[in-house]
Amino acid sequence: MNSSIAKRIVNALGKDGLRPFAPLAYYDKHMDCVRVELRDCSFTEERLNEHVTFLEDNYPAPGRSAVAGIMFKGVKHLFTKAGLPLEGVIHVTTILNQFVKNYPELVEERIWKIVNEMDLTVDMSEEPDSLVAA
Amino acid sequence: MESKNVWADEGVRQIEENGEKLYLVAGVDHTGAQKVFGIPKRQLEKHHHRGSNVKLAQFFAIVVPGLVLVEHIFRGLRRPLCDMGDMDADKAKLAFSWKPAWDYWWREADRFEDRRLESREAPDGKVFVVNVSPNAVRQLYPSVDYWIERWYWARRSNTLLKAPVDWENRFDEQLK
Numbered sequence: 001m002n003s004s005i006a007k008r009i010v011n012a013l014g015k016d017g018l019r020p021f022a023p024l025a026y027y028d029k030h031m032d033c034v035r036v037e038l039r040d041c042s043f044t045e046e047r048l049n050e051h052v053t054f055l056e057d058n059y060p061a062p063g064r065s066a067v068a069g070i071m072f073k074g075v076k077h078l079f080t081k082a083g084l085p086l087e088g089v090i091h092v093t094t095i096l097n098q099f100v101k102n103y104p105e106l107v108e109e110r111i112w113k114i115v116n117e118m119d120l121t122v123d124m125s126e127e128p129d130s131l132v133a134a
Numbered sequence: 135m136e137s138k139n140v141w142a143d144e145g146v147r148q149i150e151e152n153g154e155k156l157y158l159v160a161g162v163d164h165t166g167a168q169k170v171f172g173i174p175k176r177q178l179e180k181h182h183h184r185g186s187n188v189k190l191a192q193f194f195a196i197v198v199p200g201l202v203l204v205e206h207i208f209r210g211l212r213r214p215l216c217d218m219g220d221m222d223a224d225k226a227k228l229a230f231s232w233k234p235a236w237d238y239w240w241r242e243a244d245r246f247e248d249r250r251l252e253s254r255e256a257p258d259g260k261v262f263v264v265n266v267s268p269n270a271v272r273q274l275y276p277s278v279d280y281w282i283e284r285w286y287w288a289r290r291s292n293t294l295l296k297a298p299v300d301w302e303n304r305f306d307e308q309l310k
Binding site for chain 1 (some may be wrong): 146147148154157175178179182184185186187188189190191192194195212213214215217221223227237238239251253254257260263265267269271281283286287288289300302304
């Protein structure tokens with residue numbers, strides 16, 4: 001069962017094997033959110049409010065924080081409303097700063113801690129994840 | 135317009151339509167009618183490229199067999215969401231939820247060994263949620279009723295045991 005799931009993934013995708021994970025941030029165009037993921041793990045999405053959701057590792061190693069990512073929702077919505085361009089490679093901190101400017105209640109230590117853990121960028125010109133708007 | 139069946143395997147059918155490789159999964163909607171849920175192969179390939187292997191395991195082992203087992207369906211995400219220029223795109227999004235028996239993970243020390251990607255009992259007090267959108271481009275992809283967009287665990291509600299917590303406030307309406 002356990003090895004077959006890895007086999008099934010690579011067979012279905014026509015790949016040689018699974019790839020190693022590295023912390024990342026990306027823009028999900030159709031859900032209009034930036035996801036920062038620090039681990040390859042099973043996440044529980046813990047909704048803080050309509051703008052921010054924490055990604056919590058369901059099975060963190062002993063001594064490790066459960067919070068393993070964050071999602072900023074309505075990114076395009078916010079930038080469009082503010083008349084700001086949302087293109088090219090953008091630092092996650094730039095996006096967070098824009099959120100804080102518009103929603104000061106987001107000044108929460110947990111959020112900054114995750115965002116500052118690594119200097120991650122988002123490539124807004126990356127090919128969209130799905131075809132809905134293709 | 136091209137529609138070509140390439141292969142079928144354990145609940146996933148791969149087709150090529152309008153020049154795109156799509157995975158099709160059987161599921162049901164809020165009326166109980168059978169529907170086809172699609173996801174572009176390149177979306178899954180992107181997860182593979184990122185090394186989001188648990189997410190891929192959850193897709194093949196939870197989402198694929200689970201879309202016929204959905205307990206609750208909600209419409210409208212009640213949060214800012216701009217998609218395809220629509221500033222109110224959250225209203226069309228759907229959330230399907232149920233309680234699968236299994237989840238997938240690996241211990242941190244084992245995460246570079248493919249064979250150590252393991253199944254385990256689903257987390258306590260959690261439900262599984264899949265976000266989907268109705269197919270707005272049926273003329274291009276006629277085989278697809280809904281697009282699968284995202285999947286994750288959420289804490290379960292105390293009022294609906296197979297729905298995510300606070301469903302009353304996070305969605306516009308309950309369809310099922």
